[in-house]
Structure formats: C-alpha cells, structure tokens
Amino acid sequence: MAIKHVRSLNSGMTVEEFKEWLMRFDSDGDGRISRHELRQAIRSIGGRFSWWKSARGLRQADANADGFIDDAEIDNLVSFAQKKLGLKIAAG
Incomplete structure (x- = not known):
C-alpha cells in the first residue's frame, strides 16, 4: 500500500x-x-535528512509560528514539497 502512494x-x-x-500522518488526530x-511523511517517500527537511518545512509553512501546520497553512507546505521534496502537485 505504501508503494502505491509513493x-x-x-x-x-x-x-x-x-x-x-x-x-x-496526523497520529494524534x-x-x-x-x-x-511531517518527518514521518518525508520518511515514507524515502526522503533523506528527514529531520532537517521537516524542520525546514515547518519553518516555511507555519505562518503563525505555533509549531503546527494547519489547513490554512497547507498551501505553504505544498510549495515547500514541490521545491524541496520534488513532489509534483497540481492545483485543482
């Protein structure tokens, strides 16, 4: 199942x-x-240096600096995932 998602x-x-x-990956719901x-998500796609990328992704996406990425900040994370993780994400 994980391979299909990758x-x-x-x-x-x-x-x-x-x-x-x-x-x-929202383990606490x-x-x-x-x-x-976020680190677990990056690891699931085989991302190297997941500890560093997760910190950087959170820093770039977390607009209100509360330590979490919520639905209002997801577009920031999409941008990070496209640029730094090489994911292909299309609008719509």
Whole structure:
C-alpha cells in the first residue's frame, strides 16, 4: 500500500490528494501536522535528512509560528514539497 502512494506522489497529484495523504500522518488526530508527523511523511517517500527537511518545512509553512501546520497553512507546505521534496502537485 505504501508503494502505491509513493508512485502517485512521484507521478503527480492534486492539492486535495496531497492533503489526504499528509493527514494519514496526523497520529494524534488533531487536524494539524507537527514536525514529528511531517518527518514521518518525508520518511515514507524515502526522503533523506528527514529531520532537517521537516524542520525546514515547518519553518516555511507555519505562518503563525505555533509549531503546527494547519489547513490554512497547507498551501505553504505544498510549495515547500514541490521545491524541496520534488513532489509534483497540481492545483485543482
């Protein structure tokens, strides 16, 4: 099952599909993504230096600096994922 998700991430997805995939790592079910949860997501796609990338992704996406990425900040994370993780995410 994980391999299927990695293939769809690499071949492209919509922002909504990216959100759905990302929320699978919301281990505490609070509707927000923490640094640890983001690190797990990056690891799942084979990302190297996940500890560093998760810190950087959180810093770039977390507009209100509360330590979490919520639904209002997800577009910032999409931008980070496209540029720094090489994911293909299309609007719509």
